[in-house]
Amino acid sequence: MGQVGQEILARAPENAIEPTLDRVARVMELMGEPQRSFPVIHVTGTNGKTTTARMIERLLRELGLNPGRYTSPHLHDLRERIVIGGEPVDEQRFLDAYDDARPFIEMADRESAEAGGPRMTFFEVLTVLAYAAFADAPVDVAVVEVGLGGVWDATNVADGQVAVITPVAVDHAHLLGDSLEQIATEKAGIIKPGAQVVAAVQEPEVMQVLLERCEEVGATAQAEGVTFGVLARDVAVGGQQVSLRGLAGDHPDLFLPLFGRHQAHNAALAVAAVEAFVGGGEQPLAADVVRDAVAAMDSPGRLEIVRRSPTVVVDAAHNPAGATVLAQAMGDSFTFHRLVGVVAVLEDKDAEGILAALEPVLDHVVITRTTSPRALRPERLGAVAAELFGDHRVTVVPDLPDALDVAAGLADEGGGVSGGVLATGSITVAAEVRTLLGRTGSAS
Incomplete structure (x- = not known):
């Protein structure tokens, strides 16, 4: 994958964002809208996005589904970002996706240049490849982590059936704004008409922005501490013992092999997101599914x-x-x-x-x-x-x-x-x- 990887990495880095979805949307259009061929659980926030996405994916796999997962950045290998059925996309599938997408990426680059704009960025190209690989697999559902912000993030060419909002704080202020309201407004951009929104505990001004967006587009909001959350938590050898309240039922006495109170809250967010996805928040997940999935959760590079x-x-x-x-x-x-x-x-x-x-x-x-x-x-x-x-x-x-x-x-x-x-x-x-x-x- 060496030459292809270098080609992609040679593009503008992922912290170089342009406030437009035009280039990615154009490639998606030329490719037949692959991001529309599977439902999406879209994850944004400031911290905890990757871990929560991994937790959601683990629960979906325990349900017998074949999920795709797109997260960033990677720790060691570019292919960690695009995961199908719990495994990083294999090298051949990655290369095939790039071969399929390359002419359309080049066309979008030319059109952008003619209008005085830049080439597609590294993150935009990788997002295209993720959606193409997920459509080709095919996956039953894609868990997609926003790269930066929300409104103008490349991943936002897809419409999430469920929008997950992890805790929002100030980060990337030079790109997203230096007030919580500005940052929350960017992140609220992933909330689409009719979506179910599952939000972690937020500062009041953040929650206000999220609720206003939900009302504007007809989305349904579920807030941690109101309709779901952590009921109990005790430190245990190798992790913690937690009891979680989902949207439709309680899940007591689970072993979570991760450290820190925040990981219990991430797990509660993941359970609520999956219950929103598979049963509209009306049907609890089976006790053994939650127990086994939570016991298998991991988060490399996080505590x-x-x-x-x-x-x-x-x-x-x-x-x-x-x-x-x-x-x-x-x-x-x-x-x-x-x-x-x-x-x-x-x-x-x-x-x-x-x-x-x-x-x-x-x-x-x-x-x-x-x-x-x-x-x-x-x-x-x-x-x-x-x-x-x-x-x-x-x-x-x-x-x-x-x-x-x-x-x-x-x-x-x-x-x-x-x-x-x-x-x-x-x-x-x-x-x-x-x-x-x-x-x-x-x-x-």
Whole structure:
């Protein structure tokens, strides 16, 4: 897949968005509207989108359906983003989809250039390939995660029968706006006429925007804490024990092998979304389906233990809201006598906000960088960290592999046996630490 992968990656990156669906819609039209050949569960929000999409897909598979799943970004391999029946799209199917779509992509590129516009972006092309592969499979339903925002996101050429809204917070402010209302308005764009909307707990101003959109287009809203949610939760070995309320019934005493209160809420959101999809929210999912699906849920790169002695946990938190949830989860689910952070942040992110959220739970922080060309220089990030942590709690190590070794040594200081390392700040950190520690095979 090498040459094709390079062709796609050479296009404008996924954070380079244009406020138009014209190019993707044009390719879909030329290809016979493949995104209309299957129902869609569309997922947006600020944090938790990928995990919630994975959870929804796992429940659908437990029901005996053949789902497609489109998520972003990937940890290790481009094909992780397009999953059919629980497996990343195989190389031949990916190449076939690209061969089928290439002439139409080139036509859209030419038409855009003639109008003074850019070529299709990397994310737009990949979205086309996902919809084409899902139609070709065919899948029974596609679980589609928004790339950025909602209204103008490439995925929005499809109409979701169910729209899932994870918690909304400020992120990508330079692209989506710096107020919650602006960001919520962008994300509400995936709510289509007649859809069922399943929304996590939101700030009041966000929920107001979502409800106004539902009223405008005749969609039905289901809100966490009102019609579904988490009834009970206890920390357990290897995860947590949870009781969930779905839209049509309760599901008590489930084992969820993931850490953090937020994962219980993601699971409740997923159950509600699937109940909305298969029974219009009127028919509860079978107890054994929910029990078995929840017990099999995973989320690579999200509060994931990738090594023991010392324990190394990776998490893809990349904004202050995500870092706050991560800090809460570390305190809730782990009992380290000493916790050392390994933090690298991309230059367009709120580094100060991320570090401030992590400061209360980290005894020491090792500042570094990943191989991403967008990575913030360690010296700059280290200066920000020193303001928050104090110089004595900050070490700057320019290369991530060395930073991981330094952090492991710091975690073991004092001879304790329960030191831990938390590597976070971007999905690139999670991916590169997973690779360094040999955990590249379970990110599908």
